[in-house]
Amino acid sequence: MRQGRKSIAQDGALSLLSLSQIADVGCVFGGSCVLPCRFQPNSDTTLHWIKRNGKNVQVHSYYDDQDQLGHQDPLYKGRTSLFHDQMSGGNASLGLARVNLQDQGRYLCYASTLEYNQVTFVTLTVRGELKSWVNLNPNPNSEIIFIFFFCFSGII
Template sequence: MASLGQILFWSIISIIIILAGAIALIIGFGISGRHSITVTTVASAGNIGEDGILSCTFEPDIKLSDIVIQWLKEGVLGLVHEFKEGKDELSEQDEMFRGRTAVFADQVIVGNASLRLKNVQLTDAGTYKCYIITSKGKGNANLEYKTGAFSMPEVNVDYNASSETLRCEAPRWFPQPTVVWASQVDQGANFSEVSNTSFELNSENVTMKVVSVLYNVTINNTYSCMIENDIAKATGDIKVTESEIKRRSHLQLLNSKASLCVSSFFAISWALLPLSPYLMLK
């Protein structure tokens, strides 16, 4: 006959087994309720020396405290950025990103995990991972981030030249781009023999100023100065008539949906310009 101690011992063991089974069921139900959530990123590019955005969105969660956002970079031991329990958690942030990152905290609740990267550097280029955990589940997506320099070109009539000339300038590009001129009237024409392009290194010894000059231009025509590298493509258009100048500039990041377009219109009476006759476009 079992003693009272043995009865108590086996009773406790039975209770432990029952509780363990109940806990296992609870955990099982919790895990079965989780799934892989959709996380979406968009390849983008950063303009060195300026602020950039690494885009990432996910399925929203109604509780901000349940959302964890982690940004990681391939080849970097520490985290790029972490956001959890409604605030930044930067104790494990890598030194190279210290003081340079931020999420849009007020937009996390609606599924925006995009990262703002301040003062973009060439070394920021690489493969990033946006990793998300919510009460619904977890998911991640990679993002290829390129870095370089790109700027909007401006095309003007070169009044200091000895012939009918256009001058295209863009202040910051890297890597070194190609420059091609085109004409609306002379479509398909090769202007390489009547143009000259130079690259001037800027003071930080990385980016370069682009200057391209087109000679022998004609009036009542639209010319385009196209600057392109593997990150961005920019176009500066100019239309010159006897009474006005119209300009338009457009910049597009390659392999990205981002673009910027600026147009301008200048009505100028050529007769009022203090120019010598040989500087007039004919």
């Protein structure tokens, strides 16, 4: 994990910007996963989750003490959530449900308070799940059949 901090001027005031690089997150196709993001909690919290894929795709926003999903990309509608009960402790992680191949890529979490700005990058990789089934037929004349099914490894 890489971190860097620098001061920036914002509206004539001095503010602290913290940049973080987080290790990749692997999510199983069709499952749910969490994209981690932490920030220094304070008053007047603003959060934006953006997918960076050549253009900025609005994934989830939170400000004025509530989710703001009016500009959310339709691909993410009904699939994202924040941990509201943990925000006061600095948790801005994004829950993502029904993961699909289009979700794979680099995400930016921007968290801002009156005194602090945090930018975190998370790279999401979608992978398949290895499942195995065994058919055990009690008939002694039958064979035991092992079937292995590999969904896929999501590489775009």
